[in-house]
Amino acid sequence: MALVNTTLAAASRIVVLSGAGISTESGIPDFRGPNGLWTREPGSQRLSSLRAYTEDPEVRRRSWQARLSHPVWSAEPNPAHRALVTLEHTGRLAAIVTQNIDRLHQKAGSDPERVIELHGSIFDTVCLSCGDRRPMSEALDRVRAGEPDPPCLVCGGILKSATISFGQSLDREVLLRAKEAVQTCDLMLVTGSSLAVQPAAGLVGLAARAGATVMICNASPTPYDHLAAVILRDPLAELLPALTNP
Ligand code: NAD
Incomplete structure (x- = not known):
């Protein structure tokens, strides 16, 4: 762990790439x-595509039911999230x-301002036709009140959470910000x-080519492990506090 802490301590401009783990x-x-x-349910990946969502009203109804009971509404940050706040307070964390x-x-x-949400947020809805954006809570209230697939209140178009599904492009500005952060x-x-x-x-390769040291903290192997100077497999809620409070 000493070598790892030294690598972290030597860095002056750190960018974190976080995922569901x-x-x-x-x-x-x-x-x-x-x-x-x-x-656990390999078939469920198909339902996460933009095409399935736009073409199949049943997929949309199921998606709204899943959003109603999504664990995100009651989730609290864990020690791994808090460790990144500690890291930010050292003045060396450029972006997450x-x-x-x-x-x-x-x-x-x-x-x-430092959190770049590459795949959007479930806390908002967006209309796939006119782009009208509103808090998710408004749409969920409509679902609870009996609209199984609430349409856009402005144009009647299909409403979706403001997240990126398979087959959907990322916001260009957001991706550009992320690329700039990892390249510097x-x-x-x-x-x-x-x-x-x-x-x-691919941001990992971009960072490595621009000269950054790559540290991968993930329980299972990734296709980018060969680019990493350091690989750690421990649970993040234990690992990150140990790294940021050595
Ligand atoms: P993923 O599910 O593909 O990979 C998660 C990785 O984290 C796995 O390799 C797993 O071994 C590892 N992991 C899980 N728990 C861990 C722990 N406690 N400590 C260390 N490692 C742990 O997730 P991804 O790479 O983020 O890609 C999935 C996509 O799904 C993303 O695009 C994301 O937008 C979306 N997603 C988001 C959430 C969320 O917001 N919390 C949850 C599920 C999926």
């Missing part, structure tokens, strides 16, 4: 971990690029991601 210890299941949603939609980094106290860091810390989803996973 940092929130499993807050009670939000990941997709591809041993207890992940897709590991997160694939998570749960806002737990911000809830833990990370500066919202000296340490990239990957926390809780299988690095199976592009373009998020």
Whole structure:
């Protein structure tokens, strides 16, 4: 651990890439971990595509029911999220690029300006036709009141959570910010991601090519492990506090 702490201490501009694995210890299941949603029900991945959502009203109705009972509404940040706040207080954390939609980094106290939500957030809805954006709570109230698939109040279009589904492009500005952050860091810390989803996973290669040291903290192997100077497999809620409070 001493070598790892030295690597972290030597870095002056750190960028974190976080994934679903940092929130499993807050009670939000990941997709591809041993207890992940897709590991347990492989067929459910198909329902996460934009095409299935737009073409099949039944998929939308099921999605709204799933949103009503999503664990994110009651989840609290865990010690891993809080450790990144401690790291930020040292003045060396430039950004947290997160694939998570749960806002737990911000809830833990990370500066919202430094959190780049690559895959959006479940706390808002967006209309797929006119782009009207509103708090998710409004749509969930309508579902509870008896609208199983509430349409956009402005144009009648299909409403969806403001998250990126398979087959949906990332916001260009958001991706650009993430790329700039990883290309100017000296340490990239990957926390809780299988690095199976592009373009998020490709940010690791981008950082390495720009000269950053890569540290991967993930319970299972990733396709980018060969680029990492340090690989740690311990549970993040124990590991990150130990790294940031040596
Ligand atoms: P993933 O499910 O593909 O991979 C998560 C990885 O984290 C796995 O390799 C697993 O072994 C590891 N892991 C799980 N718990 C861990 C722990 N406590 N300590 C260390 N490692 C742990 O997740 P991903 O790479 O983020 O990609 C999934 C996609 O699904 C993302 O695009 C994300 O937007 C979305 N998603 C988000 C949430 C969330 O917001 N919390 C939850 C599920 C999925």
